[in-house]
Amino acid sequence: MYQPAKILAIDDEEIVRESWRRVLVSDGHTVSVACTADEAMRMLAGEHFDVVLLDLKLPGFGGMHLLRAIRRLAPKTEIVVITGFPSLENAKESIRLGAFDYVTKPLVPRALSNVVSQVLTCKPWKVQER
Amino acid sequence: MPAIGLRLRLVIPLACVLIAYGGLYTYLAVRAQRTEILNEATQSTLRLAKTARRTTRHAMLRSRREDVHEMIKEIGAQKGIEHVRIFNKEGMIMYSADRREIHRVVDRKAEACFQCHEAAKPLTKLTTSKRARVFDSEDGHRTLAAIDVIYNEPSCSNASCHVHPPEQKLLGVLDIGVSLEDADQRIAKSAQRAVLFGGLSTFVICCLAAFLIHRLVNRPVGQILDCTRKVAQGDLSCTLDTGRDDEIGVLARSFCNMTADLRKARIEQSNWSQKLAAEVEHKTRDLKLAQAQVMRSDKLSSVGLLAAGVAHELNSPLTGILTYAHLVAQKLPDESAEKKDMHVIVTQAERCATIIRQLLDFSREHSPEKKHQDLHTVLEQAIALVEHQARFHNTKIERDFAPNLPPVLMDIGQMQQVVLNLLVNASEAMPEGGVLTVATRWLTQPGGDADSIQMTFRDTGIGIPAENISRVFDPFFTSKDVGKGTGLGLAVSYGIIERHGGTIVADSTLGEGSVFTITLPLNGQVDRPKSSEVPTREE
Secondary structure, eight states, rough: OOOEEEEEEESSSSSHHHHHHHHHHHHEEEEEEEEHHHHHHHHHHSSSSSEEEEESTTTTTEHHHHHHHHHHTTSSSSSEESSSSOOOOHHHHHHTTTTTTEESSSOOOHHHHHHHHHHHHHHHHHHHOO | OOOOOOOHHHHHHHHHHHHHHHHHHHHHHHHHHHHHHHHHHHHHHHHHHHHHHHHHHHHHHHHHOOHHHHHHHHHHSSSEEEEEEEEETTEEEEEEGGGGGTTBOOOTSSOOOOHHHSSSSSSSSOOHHHHEEEEOTTSSSSEEEEEEEOOOHHHHHTTTTTTSOOOOOOOEEEEEEEEEEHHHHHHHHHHHHHHHHHHHHHHHHHHHHHHHHHIIIIIHHHHHHHHHHHTTTTTOOOOOOOOOOOOHHHHHHHHHHHHHHHHHHHHHHHHHHHHEEEEEEHHHHHHHHHHHHHHHHHHHHHHHHHHHHHHHHHHHHHHHHHHHHHHHHHHSOTTTTHHHHHHHHHHHHHHHHHHHHHHHHHHHHOOOOEEEOOOOHHHHHHHHHHHHHEEEEEEEEEEOTTTOOOOOOOOHHHHHHHHHHHHHHHHOTTTTTTEEEEEEEEOTTTTTTTEEEEEEEEESSSSSOOHHTTTTOOOOOOOOOOTTTOSSSHHHHHHHHHHOOOOEEEEETTTEEEEEEEEEEOOOSSOSSSSTTSTTOOO
C-alpha cells in the first residue's frame, strides 16, 4: 500500500481540476491545483509534490515544455500526463522525457485513482533505484 | 426486265457468229460445188459435141447423109441428150435427132445462134465458155447446150462434091443439148447436205460452247456469286473450292483468302470490342470506386475534425459529471434508490466517455509506423485473440492463405485493429454460427510495380441490405442495437487501410453473407517468386 501523497493537478478547466481534486481528496491525498504553467511552476518551486497530474494542452505554454521544466525543477516528482488529444508521438515523447504514465481524457474517477495508486506504489522502488 | 446472264451474253454472240460463219461457209461450198458440177457438165457436153462433130465428119465428106442422120439419131437416143442438131450457115437444121426439126430454119436470135450472131458481124470463133449455155427447157428443168462450130476445112472445100466454096469459112454448127436435171438434183442434194451439216455443226458447236461456258465460267462464277451474297449478308463461313488453277481458280482462292481475312478481322474486332467493353466496365467500376473512396475520405476527414472538436469539448464537462456523480454515489447509502439512480448516471456517463475515446481514436490521424511484417502472423495473432471468446464458439474459422506471401509494409498495431474489427463484425453477423473464411492472395500486374496483397473475410452470416452496403464505412453507421456499437469500427478500419495506401470494399448478399476485401499495395518492394503460383489480377 502507499502513504497519502501531495498531488498537484494542472489543467486549464476548473471542472476538471476540481473533479480530480475531489476524487483524490476522497482517496486521502492532499491536492493542490494550478490552472496555468506559470502558476504550476511557482507552486513547484515553493514546495514538494509527490505526483503532478499534467494536462498537455495548456494556454500559453506547451505541455511538453512544462513537462521538461518540471522534470528539471523537481526530479523526484512523478508526472502523469493526461490529454484530450492523444497521439502515439506525444505518448512516446512524454515517456522519453520522464513521465510515469500517459492517459487520455475523459478520465473516470476509478481510472484516476488507479493511476495515482500505481504511481505511489512504484515510487519507492524508483527512489531506491536512483 | 431481268438481267441477261453471263452465259447468254457469251452464247448469243457466239451463236450469231457461228451461224453467220456456217451459213456463209455452206453458201460458198454449195456455190463452189454447183459451179464445179456445172463446169463438169459443160466440159462433158462440149466434149460430146466435139465427138459428135468428128464422128459425123467422115460421113459428111462422103456426102452420106443417111449415115449422118443415123449417127445423129444414135447420139440423140442416149440418156440425158435432149437434142442434137446440125445447122447450116443460114440457120437451117440440116440434121437432127428429132427428124421433125429437119429443114426448119431458126431465127438468129434463137438461143443456139445468139452467141455468135449477137454482134452485127457474126463471130467465126467462140471461146469455150461462150460455146455453152444454160436455159430452161419446156419440161421445166434446165438444159445445158453446147455448140461446136463446123469449119470449112480444106478437105471439105477440095472434096469432089464441091458443095462448099473455099472462101466460105464456116459450114455450120453442131448443137447438142443435155438435160441438167440430174446435175441439178445432185446440186440440190449437195446443198441440202451442206445446209444440214452446217446447221448441225453450228448447233453442236453452240451447245458445246454453252456447256463449256457453263462448266468453265458460269458454274464457278455462280459459286463465287453465291459466296459473295452470303458474305454480303454477313455469313463469313462459306468456302470455295473450284479445284482449278486458272484465273477463276485464282479468283476463288483470292476471294476465300479475303473472306478468311475478313472473318479473322471480324473475330479480332469482336474480341477487341468485348475487351474494350470489359475494360471500359472495369475502368468505370474503378472510377466509381475511386470517387466513392474520395467522397468517403472527405467525409471521414470532415467528420474526424468535427469528432475531435466535439470530443475535446465534451471531455471536461463529462469529467465533472462522472466525478461528481461518483462522489455523490459514494455518500449515498447502499441499496438506496438514489444510489441506484446515481449509478445509472455514472454508467451512462462512462459510456459517453467510451464514445468520446473512440471518437478520438477515429479522429487521430497519426501516420502509421510501417514495417515489413508477415501478414499471416498478424492474422494468426488476431484470430488467436478472438477464437476462444464466447462469441466465436459457433463460428468456424477457415484459413485460405496464399503460399510464399511477401512481407507487407504496415503498422502492425493498426492492422491488427482492422483485422480484429472485421473478425468481431463477422462473428456478430453470424449469431447462429457459421463459417468465416480468411483468405490471402498475391495479385500481380505486368511489370510488378502494381503488385498487391489481398485479404478477404467471408462470412456466412445474415448479410447487409443493399441500401446499407455503401454506408457501412460511414462513421456512426451501425446496424447493432443502441448501446452495443458506436458505428466507428469500420470507419476507423477504413481510415487505417487508406493511410496504408490500400482499399477496403464490402460486398454482401442478404441471407448469404458478406465479404470484406482489403487490398494493400506492395509498391514493387518485393521480388516476385519465380514460380507461376502467383495469380494475376485477371484471374
